Amino acid sequence: MADATLTISSKNYSSWSLRGWLLCKMSGIDFAEAPVDPDDADNRQELLLLSPSVRVPRLEHGKIAVWDTLAIAEYLNETFPKAGLFPEDPVHRAHCRAISGEMHSGFHNLRSALPMNLKSRHAAFKVFSGARPDIERVKTIWQECLDTGSGPFLFGERPTVADAMYAPVCTRFRTYSVALDTTLQTYADHVLGWDLMREWTDAALAEPEAIVELEVEF
Template sequence: MRATTLTISSRNYSSWSLRGWLLCRMAGLDFETELLSGADASTRAELLHLSPSFLVPRLRHGAVTVWDTLAIAQYLDETFPEAGLLPADVAARAHCRSIAGEMHGGFINLRSALPMNLKARHLGFRIFNGARGDIERIVAIFEDCLGAYDGPYLFGARPTLADAMYAPVCTRFRTYDVLLAGRAAGYRDRILDWSLMQHWTEAALAEPDEIEELDMEF
């Protein structure tokens, strides 16, 4: 069996690490998780800049090393097509890739104003207009996909790349008390109750707080 390692940074703060970890678990990989120290300079930069393009998550699978969440997803889909990380239907696959790419390269206002923090709860949090526009777009994506593919996940009966990409947003909606209704609220709750998310959250809550700068007011 090939040695497989996924390198991540903080479970509590790093949404990109969460996405990579979900994809590996969804693909059925047997892997070890390597956690970088919060004292590591590259880890701190990745977290504080909320960058999707740093070197974590980084997957080592035998002789292959791949980083960047979408690159990891593409590699896993090509290597384990039976896992269904992308829908089987060609049009649905294109749709799934499109909204995954939208998360990968967009929603900067939301990601900067509402950073992932699984330990925090900010009831009545005041959301500025730029982030509100991002939230409205994400809710529209949820409603559109759930309506088109009949749920309970964004592309039907099982989780796909899209659910891994938007799962950290569901945690932000809980952390910052973002009011949702209808299908969007139900989808948020389903993702938060997902067994993989429960496993990650338990580990995040047990993680020591090493990065003091992320406790700043925002």
């Protein structure tokens, strides 16, 4: 029996579920998935009982319950310090926390304009003007990190919390054909080809079509 349970929603649509799942996988915690469909009224009521914010993911580990993605990251980092969820270098570690927090609390126009949908591809997609500054900011963040480190992830050879936080953006850029320069495209392709991302994507593509996309990100 698994030591922990991670409550998640649709693997095709739920970017926050993806982030929490990646963090758990990266930490090495032994966990079972507990999928719920927030479109179902009974499941939405269950989510409300589990998590006051009606949000996924939610991690239960023994008597501990954590339902905010960054809180999950910090909890897993404290519990499994050898997993290397944050960079060892204090300057890079602070930078990692800052850009992870920026993704956690910002980019609202990007979320609305380019919802995560792993089953969809748009050869040409007109991004409304409000989302363009968010896209450019993501590009700047990635470039600054890749200029500082040696890649292939944002802070070096190993993925960190920052890569988990920005992984859904890589899927969005692919889905909506957002143009990237060579360096940034190489990073996005590396994340999309990451074994954990392939595992998640395969499961997302296998989801039944009956799952309905929500109007807000979850």
